[in-house]
Amino acid sequence: MKAIGLISGTSVDGIDAALVEISGAGYQIAVELLKATTYPYPAGLRSRLLAVCADQPLTMAELATLDDAVATQFAQAAMALNADLATVTLIGSHGQTVFHRPPQAGPQTDSQSGAEGLGYSLQLGRGELIAQLTGCPTVSNFRIADLALGGQGAPLVPPVDACLLSHPEYDRAMQNIGGIGNVTYLPAWAESDRAAAPQGVKGWDTGPGNALLDWAVEHLSAGQLTYDRDGAWAAQGVFSQSLVEAWLAHPFYSQLPPKSTGRELFGASYGRQCWAQAQAQELSPADFLATLTELTAVSIELSYRQFLPQFPQEVLIGGGGSQNAYLMQRLQQRLRPATVLTTDQAGISSSFKEAIAFAVLGYWRWHQVPGNLPSVTGARDLTLLGQIARV
Ligand SMILES: Nc1ncnc2c1ncn2[C@@H]1O[C@H](COP(=O)(O)OP(=O)(O)OP(=O)(O)O)[C@@H](O)[C@H]1O
Numbered sequence: 037m038k039a040i041g042l043i044s045g046t047s048v049d050g051i052d053a054a055l056v057e058i059s060g061a062g063y064q065i066a067v068e069l070l071k072a073t074t075y076p077y078p079a080g081l082r083s084r085l086l087a088v089c090a091d092q093p094l095t096m097a098e099l100a101t102l103d104d105a106v107a108t109q110f111a112q113a114a115m116a117l118n119a120d121l122a123t124v125t126l127i128g129s130h131g132q133t134v135f136h137r138p139p140q141a142g143p144q145t146d147s148q149s150g151a152e153g154l155g156y157s158l159q160l161g162r163g164e165l166i167a168q169l170t171g172c173p174t175v176s177n178f179r180i181a182d183l184a185l186g187g188q189g190a191p192l193v194p195p196v197d198a199c200l201l202s203h204p205e206y207d208r209a210m211q212n213i214g215g216i217g218n219v220t221y222l223p224a225w226a227e228s229d230r231a232a233a234p235q236g237v238k239g240w241d242t243g244p245g246n247a248l249l250d251w252a253v254e255h256l257s258a259g260q261l262t263y264d265r266d267g268a269w270a271a272q273g274v275f276s277q278s279l280v281e282a283w284l285a286h287p288f289y290s291q292l293p294p295k296s297t298g299r300e301l302f303g304a305s306y307g308r309q310c311w312a313q314a315q316a317q318e319l320s321p322a323d324f325l326a327t328l329t330e331l332t333a334v335s336i337e338l339s340y341r342q343f344l345p346q347f348p349q350e351v352l353i354g355g356g357g358s359q360n361a362y363l364m365q366r367l368q369q370r371l372r373p374a375t376v377l378t379t380d381q382a383g384i385s386s387s388f389k390e391a392i393a394f395a396v397l398g399y400w401r402w403h404q405v406p407g408n409l410p411s412v413t414g415a416r417d418l419t420l421l422g423q424i425a426r427v
């Protein structure tokens with residue numbers, strides 16, 4: 037069947053849309069990318085979303101308006117693919133995360149809530165409106181069922197990574213570097229074993245990916261730039277080892293998986309603290325960007341050394357960070373002796389892998405195949421992910 041996957045990630049840079057042909061059943065699926073595009077948010081909507089992610093208060097009426105503005109942009113992103121939507125069976129839409137609270141260990145602090153320690157995650161862009169605007173049944177709200185089972189609700193892409201990127205003979209790690217970084221550990225998985233769910237797959241958020249870097253670039257360029265293209269600015273600086281070490285004392289890095297995070301920990305407010313510390317050490321803007329880039333690279337390395345069952349032979353990088361040449365160079369250095377490649381080199385688009393994944397998660401929901409992996413999210417059980425809005 038033809039399906040469309042839509043996502044705007046924690047970078048809030050725009051909506052990735054992928055039209056795919058999916059065949060097969062369960063975990064034995066084949067996915068072909070037919071068309072893909074990135075549909076940027078209008079600048080005003082992007083800055084509003086970033087402000088909301090940074091805890092700017094909003095009324096319920098404003099929330100409703102924002103939700104529908106996001107859904108409208110998502111529908112337009114699907115239409116921008118210029119595909120014949122009558123031939124598309126479903127859209128799998130992740131939406132825009134504006135709030136993510138992982139499950140809390142220990143006693144619930146809010147005595148008003150009966151839901152002890154459960155996580156909560158809010159993605160804007162309601163599927164019902166996307167379905168009405170595009171005429172395609174739309175699966176959305178993928179994270180909530182896993183959260184209700186005590187899971188992190190994230191990352192959700194690892195089982196799709198397992199299907200698309202596992203090697204039959206050796207272990208791999210797939211590292212996504214979007215706004216936040218997340219890893220999927222992929223044990224060797226032979227074609228002949230694929231009738232059953234993948235065994236031993238792990239995955240968690242490793243910490244900041246590009247979110248802090250993007251904040252810093254925007255701040256240092258007084259809003260003229262939104263990201264460090266190819267890492268060219270950072271490459272002109274020298275990183276501060278002492279600051280990287282100080283930042284690595286953040287408790288998130290030593291927390292045992294399953295774990296997930298977001299802009300709540302590694303957003304604008306944390307960026308401002310880091311910049312104040314960098315200024316106290318008289319770091320130049322380029323040194324500061326090099327130091328943030330190093331934090332991303334070292335936090336990934338440490339995460340592997342602390343928590344992976346074994347250090348992988350091969351690491352595949354996906355997401356926008358794979359296009360940052362300076363970051364890729366630092367990762368190659370830090371992840372030795374592993375071979376560091378991009379997912380493109382394994383046949384899957386690094387820019388559109390997550391959009392493809394939400395088409396697959398939609399396909400699994402459509403065919404009643406559980407989409408979460410408790411070994412990744414920590415949920416009590418497998419469950420169907422997503423709610424279907426029909427037209
Ligand atoms: N040529 C490039 N050079 C450097 N960085 C780049 C380049 N292209 C993209 N990026 C970075 O990648 C980011 C977007 O990455 P991506 O689209 O994977 O993030 P996302 O999907 O929003 O995040 P997440 O995976 O956390 O949900 C941009 O904000 C930018 O920082």
Ligand SMILES: CC(=O)N[C@H]1[C@@H]2OC[C@@H](O2)[C@@H](O)[C@@H]1O[C@H](C)C(=O)O
Binds near residue numbers: 133216217
């Ligand atoms: C709550 C949320 O939106 N989390 C994102 C975020 O961006 C990267 C990382 O943190 C990952 O855990 C997740 O996204 C991908 C698509 C996932 O669920 O696999």
